[in-house]
Each structure stands twice: as C-alpha cells, then as structure tokens.
Amino acid sequence: MTAKTAGGIWVVAEQVAGRINTVSYELLSKACALKKQLKSPEPVVAVVLGKAVEEIEQLGRFGAEEIITVFAPALEIYQNDTYALVLQDLITARDPSLVLMGATAIGQDLAPVLGARLKTGVAAHCVDVRINEDNYLVAVVPAFGGKVLGDILCPNTRPQMATLKPGVLGKPTTVSEPSFIITNYDPSCSLQKDQGRIKALEVVRQEQTGMPLEEAEVIVIGGWGIGSQENWTLLEELASLLGGAVGCTRPVVDEQWVKSEQQMIGTSGKSVRPKVYLGFALSGATHHVCGMKDSGLVISVNKDAAAPIFAVSDLRIVGDAKTFLTALIKRIKGK
Ligand SMILES: Cc1cc2nc3c(=O)[nH]c(=O)nc-3n(C[C@H](O)[C@H](O)[C@H](O)COP(=O)(O)OP(=O)(O)OC[C@H]3O[C@@H](n4cnc5c(N)ncnc54)[C@H](O)[C@@H]3O)c2cc1C
Structure with a gap:
C-alpha cells in the first residue's frame, strides 16, 4: 500500500x-x-x-x-x-x-x-x-x-x-x-x-417478477387510496396493457398489496425516471416525490383536488381512482 x-x-x-x-x-x-x-x-x-x-x-x-x-x-x-x-x-x-x-x-x-x-x-x-x-x-x-x-x-x-x-x-x-x-x-x-460471529454461507438470488422499475418507460403507481388487493389488480392490468411496470408507495408495501418491497418508489425505495408516470390515489408526500420528480409526463388521479401530487403533475384528474382505472382499461381494450 x-x-x-x-x-x-x-x-x-x-x-x-x-x-x-x-x-x-x-x-x-x-x-x-x-x-x-x-x-x-x-x-x-x-x-x-x-x-x-x-x-x-x-x-x-x-x-x-x-x-x-x-x-x-x-x-x-x-x-x-x-x-x-x-x-x-x-x-x-x-x-x-x-x-x-x-x-x-x-x-x-x-x-x-x-x-x-x-x-x-x-x-x-x-x-x-x-x-x-x-x-x-x-x-x-x-x-x-x-x-x-x-x-x-x-x-x-x-x-x-x-x-x-x-x-x-x-x-x-x-x-x-x-x-x-x-x-x-x-x-x-x-x-x-474477525471473530466470525456472522458468516454468510451462500447468496440466493431472488428472481425478479415483472418489468424492473428502472427500465420501464411507463410506470403505473398506486397509493394507499387504492383501498384493497382486489383494486390493486386493476393497476397491474393497466401496466400490462401499457407494457409498463407497477410501482407503489410505502403504505401499499405495509398492506402487502405488492409482491415485493422492490416496487416502492421514494427515499427508502427506488428513484425512477419513466417517460410516463401514472399515479393513482397517492398523496404526493415528499418521501415519494423524491423518487419520481425526474419523470417525464406525470399524470395523477386523486379524489382530493388539493393533493400535493398535483403540484408536480402535468395532467391532474380529480376523481375516484377505481372508476377512472376501470374506464381507462375498458377504453384501451376497445370495449
Ligand atoms: C423515513 C421515511 C421514509 C419514507 N420513505 C418512503 C418512500 O420511499 N416511498 C413512499 O412512498 N413513502 C415513504 N414514506 C412514507 C411517506 O412519508 C408517506 O406516508 C407515503 O408516501 C404516503 O403514501 P400514499 O400517498 O399512498 O398514502 P396517503 O398519504 O395516505 O395518501 C392517499 C391518497 O389517496 C387519495 N385517495 C383516497 N381514496 C381515493 C380514491 N378512492 N380515489 C382517488 N384518490 C383517493 C387521498 O386523497 C390521498 O391523497 C417514508 C416515510 C418515512 C418516515
């Protein structure tokens, strides 16, 4: 040395x-x-x-x-x-x-x-x-x-x-x-x-499910206002129709609506820069916004017109997330 x-x-x-x-x-x-x-x-x-x-x-x-x-x-x-x-x-x-x-x-x-x-x-x-x-x-x-x-x-x-x-x-x-x-x-x-109190024996890789957030051009993100696991499947369906990935906020991880904590976006989750960010029923807390602020087009749906996420959104839709999601999926499917 x-x-x-x-x-x-x-x-x-x-x-x-x-x-x-x-x-x-x-x-x-x-x-x-x-x-x-x-x-x-x-x-x-x-x-x-x-x-x-x-x-x-x-x-x-x-x-x-x-x-x-x-x-x-x-x-x-x-x-x-x-x-x-x-x-x-x-x-x-x-x-x-x-x-x-x-x-x-x-x-x-x-x-x-x-x-x-x-x-x-x-x-x-x-x-x-x-x-x-x-x-x-x-x-x-x-x-x-x-x-x-x-x-x-x-x-x-x-x-x-x-x-x-x-x-x-x-x-x-x-x-x-x-x-x-x-x-x-x-x-x-x-x-x-080294007293060898802890010894790693092997590394077991967890297979990634779905598209990695970092690689997705479109990310569909849901927040706590999505309300249930059943409603969550609508976000997954939309992401799949758009060829994108699904992300979430922390309360969604806590509720276990997502399969992996790796889907969380924000200060303790991932930082993303998709071309299109579609956020549903999330408030826009700084901890989350820190991880998505460099996204391209930001579209948000929230029932509260004063939700902070609207301050960083290009398109603001005030309304019920489930109603909007269901209608959008129907439209994309051409029904
Ligand atoms: C140290 C620390 C680190 C953290 N790191 C992260 C992080 O990395 N990522 C992260 O996301 N959070 C993180 N958090 C938590 C963060 O501060 C917020 O609590 C969290 O982002 C809020 O998640 P949310 O927007 O889903 O929920 P809420 O803040 O509860 O917002 C729910 C939103 O849904 C809307 N809503 C409700 N029902 C409907 C409906 N039917 N239709 C439409 N809109 C509806 C409401 O108006 C509301 O705006 C961290 C917190 C701490 C203390």
Missing part, C-alpha cells in the same frame, strides 16, 4: 457477484463535484472490497483518482461484521474527510455499523450532498414525514459519512482525461481480528 495520505473523498464502491453497482459511479460523479466545492481539493478515492472485477477501471473513468482494492476470499460475500472491521482499519489508517456509500441493501446495513465503529455520524438515505461555506458536508435528507428537506451536518467527528439513494443524483458523467492509480490493500491483519 502507498504512503498514508490524509484526507480524501471516499466512495465505497459496492461490488456484488463480480459487478460494480451503478450507484458507485453516481457517487463518484458527486465526489468530483464535492471536490470542487472544498476549500482545498482532496483526492477522490474509490474502495472496492471482495474480489477482482473487470469493471474496476471504470471507477477511474467516473472520477476516482485512486482505486483501493481490498480483495480476499473472506470478503467475496458481503458480511456486515467483516466488511465493517476491514473498512474501519483502512479508514483509520488513511483518514478520509468524507465517506459516501450507496443507500442500497448493503450500504444501509454497513454504514451505521461502520459509523458506530469509527465513532462518527452517518446521514442516511440522503437525496443530495454539498459542501457549505464552512467546508463541512451538508447531507440533505427528507424529514418530518417527508414534508421538509433537512440539512444534516457532522462537524465534530471524522469522517463525515452519508448514504445516498441509487438514482437520486442523476446520470453520472465520465471525466475527460481519467488518471488514476490502483492500490492493493492487504486486509489480513484486520481479518485476523
């Missing part, structure tokens, strides 16, 4: 089954923007744990000036305790100012444990980050039920850590002239301390 250089804007690049998660590139683009905002620019560094991946140099194309690889058989499958232990030692040795991670299943699991080990704060589920006039990281997080966007600062401890949702930062941009070094970090000293 090269000599210790204090400081740095670090991105923990997530690698699963030999693929780098695209949120890592989004975070690197943001890290490059933060670098420009810092009073004295610090290097952008990507850290990859696990095993060798073909795409490793891509991290440089998206702005990493140094890529630290931490490869070992014990790290090939993500394990909270082990990853946190290794990253704790690495971060303590190199002392970065900022550490960004994706608010993915792994990032959400790892970041708080790592933050606790490093005795620093973690701003979770952020929708943006910036550097303020005092040179601190400002993490923007929806608060008070999503009604306001709050700024979280961590001025007294280092590193300043934040997790950001995949997709919220927009399309990552490549740098015109990538220039990076690859540093191999040997984690064996850290691994010797």
